């Protein structure tokens with residue numbers, strides 16, 4: 001047999017054979033995946049499927065960011081963790097799961113979370129960023145860092161029975177998070193899982209869709225969801241896609257004369273800006289017994 | 296503290312707290328999940344996320360059906376298996392993963408697959424059935440068994456970059472698989488992953504949506520996708536929902552005078568009817584090297 | 591009167607009696623020829639909102655974090671508060687989500 | 691002539707030159723007042739299909755395993771092959787998938 005005319009090893013050709021057979025994908029797209037890297041900010045409900053499917057798909061290098069450890073109340077939706085790993089750091093648990101699925105992929109655990117001081121160095125090191133975080137302070141920080149570093153950002157969120165997905169900072173006029181939300185919502189306007197609850201499989205769907213967008217960005221195959229917001233209403237099973245504004249010339253992050261720069265970002269006070277700490281809301285025990293009694 | 300006024304243990308209330316907080320869900324729905332059971336036919340690309348999310352959500356009893364063992368070419372999409380489990384039976388590997396996520400759920404592995412002789416006994420033992428199989432013979436068999444046993448069937452498929460989802464045999468006039476497809480497609484009309492390839496995250500999305508429909512059926516919350524077909528085009532990121540016909544009075548399975556009954560089903564020849572064995576098409580090696588060279 | 595199909599999502603429906611969708615007839619503001627999105631917001635606040643108006647409106651527009659979609663389009667693409675709302679239009683108010 | 695938006699999916703697009711969507715002008719069959727879905731199928735076979743017609747048509751209808759959707763609706767709900775196709779209608783031919 002003649003040696004293969006491509007950069008995949010025989011083991012890779014076997015592992016990714018179902019991608020190679022795809023007329024729309026093929027060897028060239030798989031090679032781009034294998035050479036690519038993705039930073040996943042948040043190893044929770046969204047980050048679990050996103051990381052697992054990107055590891056399985058053969059993305060060359062994955063970075064998993066979280067500062068938290070596995071809690072039993074995470075396990076109804078965060079399927080890359082297990083009951084035996086309660087108390088383990090989420091980024092480390094995620095690394096174990098991804099490496100078990102695909103040991104040929106390099107998985108880096110970043111256990112200190114994302115801070116204004118560390119964000120740029122982290123984001124600089126990857127081709128694509130996935131926002132799988134759970135609070136507004138982190139969402140503004142990830143977006144700003146992606147704008148400064150020039151990386152596309154696959155953003156999703158899931159609360160209750162609703163999901164949302166879009167790609168920021170992509171293409172000549174794709175908006176960033178601040179173009180859409182120049183002013184931070186007040187804390188009372190923020191729906192978070194720790195307060196409002198979440199149907200576990202909803203972040204499952206949205207995290208898979210994030211993995212898909214990252215695969216499109218790395219492989220160059222398919223239409224990237226830039227300037228489009230996909231809404232998912234799990235109770236009705238309905239997906240809606242709406243058209244979003246383009247980049248805003250006055251945006252403080254991605255506009256013509258940005259206030260947020262490589263120099264200023266590390267000192268930006270995201271807690272002050274959002275009025276909320278970078279976590280998932282009040283501890284659940286406050287409301288849990290009440291809720292459990294509501295039969 | 297007063298004892299809780301519900302049937303969940305303190306450990307369950309903690310594990311499922313984010314479901315209990317959900318106004319649309321709450322304790323009663325969670326109790327129904329915990330008392331319910333789901334049979335998942337196929338532990339591959341669809342069955343992986345379906346099983347993991349249903350285990351995580353606390354479905355009381357899960358049955359995992361497969362006759363096959365883990366192959367390295369499965370791992371790009373079948374995320375409940377791992378590289379170390381290549382060669383292990385898929386239903387057993389799936390049971391390990393589901394039990395690790397949620398040891399309070401009972402997981403039963405059925406390692407002989409689904410045959411006409413065994414299908415009814417299996418389907419009788421569960422409340423909801425998920426078709427996560429990969430071939431027409433099994434799809435007709437699962438549907439017929441669900442009609443005879445009176446169980447709703449959450450059906451999905453994924454090939455290439457396309458996905459499809461619907462719920463069969465539900466409600467007063469929901470159609471069965473044969474109502475839609477009374478005549479079997481010829482083998483040349485069947486798109487299967489082993490031949491056409493599949494982008495790994497596409498069954499990820501569809502399997503999550505199957506878990507969601509099973510959760511709706513068990514919990515009584517939300518609108519079940521009966522008489523509706525959801526189409527997913529991964530390359531454009533577009534979901535479309537179309538309206539399907541109701542039950543057909545002349546259907547040989549669910550019609551007014553069915554030919555398929557509890558007595559006749561075990562002897563029905565599904566291989567003859569579909570012209571294809573219950574597997575996923577020709578061995579990939581025939582085409583793989585060609586495909587891999589197509590750069 | 592302009593008949594509008596309204597939808598609330600992302601948690602906003604909780605402020606509107608847990609109603610996700612409805613059809614309403616909205617009067618044109620006095621002295622105006624057409625219904626604007628800005629007027630629709632104030633009308634919904636005064637006639638439909640069941641609790642905590644401060645979570646829906648700020649000044650004459652929606653609160654930060656709320657997107658307004660007119661016929662599946664970001665209202666910034668058609669004039670924001672000045673957008674004309676016509677008979678049969680579909681207007682969605684959606685709260686951005688932060689959880690994961 | 692009736693202008694129809696055609697779509698092929700589930701692998702059927704491979705028979706039509708890997709084209710997923712197109713707009714076509716379809717003549718009404720001679721002696722007929724209106725375009726029917728059945729006639730549209732034969733017209734697509736004769737004018738658009740690039741290979742293996744036996745995978746698209748059987749007799750005067752589509753092959754088993756292919757669903758026909760007219761304006762997001764199963765054609766069985768509006769008359770199957772006898773359904774009238776009007777100017778601007780959206781017709782989808784979709785092959786059912788079996789993989790997982």
Ligand SMILES: [Zn+2]
Nearest residue numbers: 176179251254
């Ligand atoms: Zn911007």
Ligand SMILES: [Zn+2]
Nearest residue numbers: 471474546549
């Ligand atoms: Zn039937």
